[in-house]
Amino acid sequence: xxxxxxxxxxxxxxxxxxxxxxxxxxxxxxxxxxxxxxxxxxxxxxxxxxxxxxxxxxxxxxxxxxxxxxxxxxxxxxxxxxxxxxxxxxxxxxxxxxxxxxxxxxxxxxxxxxxxxxxxxxxxxxxxxxxxxxxxxxxxxxxxxxxxxxxxxxxxxxxxxxxxxxxxxxxxxxxxxxxxxxxxxxxxxxxxxxxxxxxxxxxxxxxxxxxxxxxxxxxxxxxxxxxxxxxxxxxxxxxxxxxxxxxxxxxxxxxxxxxxxxxxxxxxxxxxxxxxxxxxxxxxxxxxxxxxxxxxxxxxxxxxxxxxxxxxxxxxxxxxxxxxxxxxxxxxxxxxxxxxxxxxxxxxxxxxxxxxxxxxxxxxxxxxxxxxxxxxxxxxxxxxxxxxxxxxxxxxxxxxxxxxxxxxxxxxxxxxxxxxxxxxxxxxxxxxxxxxxxxxxxxxxxxxxxxxxxxxxxxxxxxxxxxxxxxxxxxxxxxxxxxxxxxxxxxxxxxxxxxxxxxxxxxxxxxxxxxxxxxxxxxxxxxxxxxxxxxxxxxxxxxx
Amino acid sequence: xxxxxxxxxxxxxxxxxxxxxxxxxxxxxxxxxxxxxxxxxxxxxxxxxxxxxxxxxxxxxxxxxxxxxxxxxxxxxxxxxxxxxxxxxxxxxxxxxxxxxxxxxxxxxxxxxxxxxxxxxxxxxxxxxxxxxxxxxxxxxxxxxxxxxxxxxxxxxxxxxx
Numbered sequence: 001x002x003x004x005x006x007x008x009x010x011x012x013x014x015x016x017x018x019x020x021x022x023x024x025x026x027x028x029x030x031x032x033x034x035x036x037x038x039x040x041x042x043x044x045x046x047x048x049x050x051x052x053x054x055x056x057x058x059x060x061x062x063x064x065x066x067x068x069x070x071x072x073x074x075x076x077x078x079x080x081x082x083x084x085x086x087x088x089x090x091x092x093x094x095x096x097x098x099x100x101x102x103x104x105x106x107x108x109x110x111x112x113x114x115x116x117x118x119x120x121x122x123x124x125x126x127x128x129x130x131x132x133x134x135x136x137x138x139x140x141x142x143x144x145x146x147x148x149x150x151x152x153x154x155x156x157x158x159x160x161x162x163x164x165x166x167x168x169x170x171x172x173x174x175x176x177x178x179x180x181x182x183x184x185x186x187x188x189x190x191x192x193x194x195x196x197x198x199x200x201x202x203x204x205x206x207x208x209x210x211x212x213x214x215x216x217x218x219x220x221x222x223x224x225x226x227x228x229x230x231x232x233x234x235x236x237x238x239x240x241x242x243x244x245x246x247x248x249x250x251x252x253x254x255x256x257x258x259x260x261x262x263x264x265x266x267x268x269x270x271x272x273x274x275x276x277x278x279x280x281x282x283x284x285x286x287x288x289x290x291x292x293x294x295x296x297x298x299x300x301x302x303x304x305x306x307x308x309x310x311x312x313x314x315x316x317x318x319x320x321x322x323x324x325x326x327x328x329x330x331x332x333x334x335x336x337x338x339x340x341x342x343x344x345x346x347x348x349x350x351x352x353x354x355x356x357x358x359x360x361x362x363x364x365x366x367x368x369x370x371x372x373x374x375x376x377x378x379x380x381x382x383x384x385x386x387x388x389x390x391x392x393x394x395x396x397x398x399x400x401x402x403x404x405x406x407x408x409x410x411x412x413x414x415x416x417x418x419x420x421x422x423x424x425x426x427x428x429x430x431x432x433x434x435x436x437x438x439x440x441x442x443x444x445x446x447x448x449x450x451x452x453x454x455x456x457x458x459x460x461x462x463x464x465x466x467x468x469x470x471x472x473x474x475x476x477x478x479x480x481x482x483x484x485x486x487x488x489x490x491x492x493x494x495x496x497x498x499x500x501x502x503x504x505x506x507x508x509x510x511x512x513x514x515x516x517x518x519x520x521x522x523x524x525x526x527x528x529x530x531x532x533x534x535x536x537x538x539x540x541x542x543x544x
Numbered sequence: 545x546x547x548x549x550x551x552x553x554x555x556x557x558x559x560x561x562x563x564x565x566x567x568x569x570x571x572x573x574x575x576x577x578x579x580x581x582x583x584x585x586x587x588x589x590x591x592x593x594x595x596x597x598x599x600x601x602x603x604x605x606x607x608x609x610x611x612x613x614x615x616x617x618x619x620x621x622x623x624x625x626x627x628x629x630x631x632x633x634x635x636x637x638x639x640x641x642x643x644x645x646x647x648x649x650x651x652x653x654x655x656x657x658x659x660x661x662x663x664x665x666x667x668x669x670x671x672x673x674x675x676x677x678x679x680x681x682x683x684x685x686x687x688x689x690x691x692x693x694x695x696x697x698x699x700x701x702x703x704x705x706x
Contacts, residue, residue, distance in 0.1 A: 093642075096671070097675055224659040242654045242662060242664060254647035258643050262643075295676070296679075299672060532605070535701060539694045539698040540698045541611070
């Protein structure tokens with residue numbers, strides 16, 4: 001027990017984390033190698049935004065799950081399960097069920113109707129300039145929020161895994177991760193980003209399978225025994241296996257969880273970095289098959305995460321997990337050390353370093369995907385599509401790709417600065433917020449455009465801003481920003497909205513705003529453009 | 545020029561790309577890449593009306609409306625929506641029921657079933673199972689009912705647009 005506590009406290013750092021540092025360096029070198037190799041193969045917009053559209057369904061399915069399973073999933077969800085048992089499982093389910101919406105209503109139709117971004121789909125029916133301005137802005141906001149969440153997580157995580165503690169190490173990690181993601185995207189574009197996702201997804205699945213098998217072997221395949229031992233060692237007893245350990249304190253906290261669950265299940269279909277992925281395959285059928293692969297991989301991963309979280313509680317103990325990190329973020333690496341034979345043994349050190357390196361690769365891959373999505377939103381939607389130029393000329397493809405590369409640098413730099421200021425914020429909250437904004441601003445307008453014949457340009461613009469603005473405002477006036485000790489501004493109190501996640505209110509508002517905008521429109525919807533949308537989205541006629 | 549070449553390469557790779565989509569730019573005239581990217585739909589500017597076809601080009605809007613009202617397309621749309629919309633309603637209701645049950649009926653969720661398994665765990669595993677099941681059913685529905693017809697209609701539509 002004392003050895004574990006020492007490991008948890010980070011006193012393990014005396015040279016032994018050298019192996020982890022070496023493996024981190026290998027991850028960086030391999031990903032840079034992939035970037036250089038992929039960056040030389042084609043420089044057209046098609047290559048930069050869509051990786052040449054030549055990926056297979058399995059490759060894209062791996063990349064989709066790689067984009068989706070961030071460090072918040074690998075380390076965060078398993079940590080939540082290790083600490084809160086059933087309530088951690090509850091959290092992971094929204095992330096999986098959300099894929100059904102992507103599969104049935106989004107993947108194929110978006111692949112057929114669009115070109116590089118979500119706004120392309122809206123532009124089929126609507127006046128291009130206003131809807132591109134709205135959807136591009138919403139895409140940028142969602143991607144930036146998600147990016148900041150991942151980078152803040154990266155900072156504390158790497159500091160924790162390497163045992164360097166807080167302070168400058170965290171700051172330099174954020175700057176380093178930011179610099180790497182800028183290089184991946186500007187040099188390698190979508191092709192490099194996709195290959196990095198594929199490598200990361202394979203590593204993540206292999207690492208999870210290895211640890212799951214080791215946990216099951218340790219318990220001789222007795223899942224009931226695993227659950228009982230986990231409940232025993234969690235310190236909470238039977239309550240560990242029941243709902244309410246984390247989200248059951250009051251009616252407000254339960255409502256907050258319903259709000260978060262709604263945001264998770266409706267947000268995935270509006271995440272720009274997920275939608276972008278469907279353009280890397282040649283056809284809608286391939287988009288569907290890659291989504292099916294992704295559902296299999298994501299579902300399998302979360303099932304394994306349950307075993308890993310229970311295993312961490314049973315073998316490491318919830319108290320030791322909480323001592324290492326109050327949010328439980330290091331539960332899986334600690335479990336790896338334990339399964340290898342304890343923190344002191346060679347195999348324990350090896351397994352700990354291996355799992356830490358996989359977590360690091362996970363962070364790098366996800367931030368690269370997000371940077372690419374935000375540079376596409378900026379260059380393709382705002383710069384080339386929405387902004388007027390004085391001389392009335394069109395942007396050439398070469399100019400647009402140059403703008404995309406430059407904006408990747410600018411967005412990366414902005415994300416670094418924001419992350420340095422946001423280090424106090426809770427990572428899971430930031431991710432939940434990104435999902436809530438995506439569900440409020442992007443999903444209503446996307447579904448209306450695909451399925452509602454009377455939907456108009458005004459409706460589309462109102463749906464985007466009508467979801468985006470309330471979502472952001474409700475957060476500003478929530479307990480997250482002011483009013484409690486854990487707030488961003490703990491000294492003042494101007495909170496008016498009781499929930500931390502705005503989804504419960506802002507998602508219906510997005511749908512409502514789209515409806516009001518449509519029925520009050522002066523110009524009616526053009527039936528010919530809707531015919532084009534329907535025919536293109538369902539058959540793929542005219543798809544690139 | 546490298547960009548122009550790579551653009552031409554994939555343009556030529558995909559047969560039956562409807563020229564009429566670009567506001568009547570003839571297929572033979574090298575389409576400016578940005579014109580095509582900025583205007584996946586006809587008309588990059590603010591004009592909401594369908595683009596006026598150039599002389600000799602097919603009126604894309606007419607073709608799309610004709611295809612939309614055809615029996616073949618109606619069947620594809622029915623096969624997609626007939627499955628996707630009820631299935632979406634079903635899984636969203638089932639997920640929201642599960643979510644609200646935690647908030648509204650925590651006592652029921654705690655009821656023990658077998659060994660350490662209680663109602664809450666059973667419902668959670670049920671969510672996993674229903675997600676996999678619906679994915680499989682949707683894929684089978686699309687493969688057997690929709691794929692072939694959609695592909696035929698795609699080539700047919702693109703031929704008419706040429």
